[in-house]
Amino acid sequence: MAANFRSDFNKHGRTGNMSRANDQTDGPTDSERTPLVNNSSTNSSLGNMGTNGGKPLYEDDRAWVRYPSSFVHLTWLVLKSNYVNVLLVFVPAGIILGALDLNPTAVFVVNFLAIMPLAALLSFATEELSAKMGQTLGGLMNASFGNAVELIVSIVALMKGEIRIVQASMLGSILSNILLVLGCCFISSGIMREESRFNETVASTMSSLMAVAATSLIIPATLYSSLTDSSADTEANVLVLSRGTSIIMLVLYCLYLFFQLKSHKKLFDAEAQEGGEDEATILGPIPATVCLVLVTLLVAVCAEYLVDSIDAIVQEAGLSKTFIGLILLPIVGNAAEHVTAVVVAYKDKMDLAVGVAIGSSLQIALFVTPFLVMLGWAIGQPMTLNFEPFETVVFFLSVLVVNYLIQDGKSNYLEGCMCLGTYIIIAIAFYVKPEDASSKIGAAVSQFFSSQ
Numbered sequence: 001m002a003a004n005f006r007s008d009f010n011k012h013g014r015t016g017n018m019s020r021a022n023d024q025t026d027g028p029t030d031s032e033r034t035p036l037v038n039n040s041s042t043n044s045s046l047g048n049m050g051t052n053g054g055k056p057l058y059e060d061d062r063a064w065v066r067y068p069s070s071f072v073h074l075t076w077l078v079l080k081s082n083y084v085n086v087l088l089v090f091v092p093a094g095i096i097l098g099a100l101d102l103n104p105t106a107v108f109v110v111n112f113l114a115i116m117p118l119a120a121l122l123s124f125a126t127e128e129l130s131a132k133m134g135q136t137l138g139g140l141m142n143a144s145f146g147n148a149v150e151l152i153v154s155i156v157a158l159m160k161g162e163i164r165i166v167q168a169s170m171l172g173s174i175l176s177n178i179l180l181v182l183g184c185c186f187i188s189s190g191i192m193r194e195e196s197r198f199n200e201t202v203a204s205t206m207s208s209l210m211a212v213a214a215t216s217l218i219i220p221a222t223l224y225s226s227l228t229d230s231s232a233d234t235e236a237n238v239l240v241l242s243r244g245t246s247i248i249m250l251v252l253y254c255l256y257l258f259f260q261l262k263s264h265k266k267l268f269d270a271e272a273q274e275g276g277e278d279e280a281t282i283l284g285p286i287p288a289t290v291c292l293v294l295v296t297l298l299v300a301v302c303a304e305y306l307v308d309s310i311d312a313i314v315q316e317a318g319l320s321k322t323f324i325g326l327i328l329l330p331i332v333g334n335a336a337e338h339v340t341a342v343v344v345a346y347k348d349k350m351d352l353a354v355g356v357a358i359g360s361s362l363q364i365a366l367f368v369t370p371f372l373v374m375l376g377w378a379i380g381q382p383m384t385l386n387f388e389p390f391e392t393v394v395f396f397l398s399v400l401v402v403n404y405l406i407q408d409g410k411s412n413y414l415e416g417c418m419c420l421g422t423y424i425i426i427a428i429a430f431y432v433k434p435e436d437a438s439s440k441i442g443a444a445v446s447q448f449f450s451s452q
Helices: 003-013 020-028 063-079 083-099 104-130 132-147 147-158 163-190 201-225 236-263 285-308 308-318 319-346 350-379 390-404 413-432 435-451
Strands: none
Touching: 003 350, 063 083, 083 104, 083 236, 083 285, 104 147, 104 285, 104 308, 104 319, 147 163, 147 285, 147 319, 147 350, 163 319, 163 350, 163 390, 163 413, 201 236, 201 350, 201 390, 285 308, 308 435, 319 350, 350 390, 390 413
16 A cells, blocks of 8 residues: 555645645644744633643643643544544553443444444554654555455454455455546546546556466365365365465565656655655654554444444344355455545546555455465464455456556546446445355356366
């Protein structure tokens, strides 16, 4: 995702102004973008916690004054870094509703809304920490935590044996990025200009890896179909294939990171290509680490209550687990990032937008999904790459569509509408598809695979 794209991507997407250059451009009259730290002895806003002889309290010589003031000051800076943080009020509400075991629908909705700002904070803390670690380690940090919310939700679901939720969530995250996000980016950029351009070499490399990821899902589905009438242990054989394939996919992902961060890093260095400046950070290494740990724990708690309420939602609302995992849960993990991607594309930063959208999908396909297969192996859960045939075909066709659209390195609003239309069709298909239709659809697709 794309690690190098993430750094410049988040810099352009923040609502607050975190760079000195932008502060000077906007001027002192813009209260939102005026630096919180100034020399005015009359300013006593929450941002600088008042003054003491012309010095902000968070710079006071007295430790008992400096540390609490610094904590409040940094908290304020972090909270105003993204407008989506207003939804943080749902975090304590979601935890309380879940702890008291109240209405499952309320628990699901409130925790659904709570995870959105937590995802934004997780991305923010990761960026702040990775900026202090150098390009290579910073890239690895971004690669590891770029889809942390999806990973945490899936781990919680996997430990509870909800393998269908895990598989649907992984596929939904990929489809959400390559169709919904990419389509919205093309539209956002296309309404302002006739045509937008991006690095076709980078896009081609990423789309090729996505084709490999699609193949890794088609092969287990094909094997499962071919062993249907066999006397062999179908589940055991597919499990072995899935685990072996996962190891190879993880190796490919490591090679992709080396390709991106070391051997061919100039191709991915969007910030250098655009003459960007280094990003000014808010949090130091220790505060960023503390923020990362706390937010991760909160996401885990909210995710557990969210997953626990899914069964009740299925019964009360009549939604299938596949629809919840494939459409709703990916919106939770990627909502803040989706909005920022559209803003970046609107500013004609298409290399960043395309790199983030497709790069996120690569992380899910080549890292998160294989990791969950290996984790299931470790904890005794039979997590496999044998997705339902209908889901596999949908994934393959989506990758095919996106590959055709980005191969020329150009985009316009019509191509964005194509991506968005495809995603809506898929969403409707999974909305109307009942859970008990899996066997019938599987049989039809199995016959297709067997005839090839």
